[in-house]
Structure formats: structure tokens, C-alpha cells
Amino acid sequence: MYQRLFARDLFNDLERLQREVSQAFDVSSSIRGQGRGGYPALNVGLSPEAVEVYAFAPGLDPASISVDLDRGVLSLSGERASQTAAKPENAGASGASVAASDARSIVHQNERFSGSFRRVVSLPDDIDPDQVQARYRDGVLRVTIKRRAAVQPRRIDIH
Template identity: 65%
Template sequence: MYRSLFPRDLFAELDRLQRDVQQAFDLSPTIRGIGRGGFPALNVGATPQSIELYAFAPGLDPASIDVQIDRGVLSLSGRRASSLPSGNGGEAKERPVVHINERFAGEFRRTVSLPDDADPDAVTAGYRDGVLRVSVQRRASAQPRRITVQ
């Protein structure tokens, strides 16, 4: 009698293997096209008066976000709780099977180097609708100014 050396559903097995490898190397794709090390997604820009940083972090408690400036480096850190069910439904201690998990959970830390003219004493931060906005003013001596010709 003939027995196959391959599992009956080869494609399902290959799909499982691919998910295992992606999870092991943290290469899972996201909407942003980068791995999980990129949470929260950042936009950083500048005006003549300030450096503006936007961190897209929906679902966070603003009190859990820590913003610090130390020697020209702005650091954002915090923790995002998992939204997956725990499986403690009472009857059995079975964990739920998760087929896709693309939402980041856990601790995060992002750092951004600031330009030399950033004023660490003039920083504001606000969180609204899942977006953290940090504004760092530039020093007055670095502001562009118009000089009148006599």
C-alpha cells in the first residue's frame, strides 16, 4: 500500500511554517510595511520655530506614555496591553487559538535625535484621538530674523 511522505494539505502546512518563521524573526508585515519594532509609527518634521513629532499610538492611556529629553535625544516609551482574550472562561484552561495577530502589544521605546538648536526647556506634549504630538521649540538665537539695512 502506498503512503505519502507529505502531509495531506501541503499548502496549509507551508502557510503554518511561514507564519512560524515570520513570528520567530519578527518579520510580520503590517499596514506600515515595517516590522513590529516600529511601534508607534512616527512622523517628524520641522518649522523655523519648532520640531514637531507625531506618534500614531491608538488605544494607549496618555498616563502610560513617557516622554523624555536627554542630551539632544527625545525618547518615547510606554506599554500597550494585549487585546487578545486570555482564555480563562472558567470551564477549561484552554488558550484561544489566534490565527492572525497584527496589533502590537507590549513595551515600546522610540528615540529621535534632535538638532542642536532644540530647546529642551520648551517642550509640549498632547495626546488626542490616538495621536501623540510633541513640539520642541527652537532656541531664540537660532530663529531666522530679518535685519534692516540702514
């Protein structure tokens, strides 16, 4: 009755199924949605002079961000208010409520993070807790923690 033109390869079908299942449960970072690390996204870098932590958090009020350093652990916390309008409760019940709902938009999908956040970073033992600076500019929080001078590598001349 029904005959295939090409033989099916069971292993190719299983590989395709595995790819589809992996994509369905994928939590890797992408342009749409939150990555594996949470909000805000962090970059942490070390140099001989300092530890640099960059938190990418556009649209926040710097006063709503808390930066704490306690026993070698840096904590970044705060809150981002929701920017979306609430859906009218009686939308569609009467002509007046429909006209009122036309004045504001109804959100069907919201991918922007809102709410409280907290990120914690363990720091090396050689940091100087008295030498910490935090700056927020263009949506990026930059925290610089100087390292102790005695621990920094140095070149020793041979005479």
C-alpha cells in the same frame, strides 16, 4: 515528446524569481503588519520655530507613555497591554470546557502590537529643553519642542 509553443526567456524567469524572493523577505510598511521603523510610527518635522514629533499610537492610556528629553535625544516609551483572550487550556476535553470556550473567542492571527516599546529621536542642537509640550489626542502623541529664538533666521533691513 513535449514541445514548447513559446521559447522560454531565461532572464524573464530570473527576474520573476528575484521579485518573488524580494516579496518574501520584504520588510517595507504595508497595511498588514509593522513597518520598518517599529512601533509607534513616527513623523518628525522641523520649522523655524519648533521641532514636531508625531507618534501614531491609538488605544494607549496617556499615563502609560513616558516622554523624556536628555541632551538632545527625545525618548518615547511605554507599554500596550494585550487585548486578546487567552486560549483555554482544556478546550475540547469535555462538553463543559467546550461550552466555556465558546464564550470567548480564540485568536488565530494577531497583527496588533502589544508589549513594551521605545523610540528614540536625535534632535537638532538649537532646541530649548525648557520649552517642551506633549499632548495625546485621538491616538496621536504630539511632542513640540521650541527652538531657541537667537538661532531662528531673521530678515535684516538695509537702510
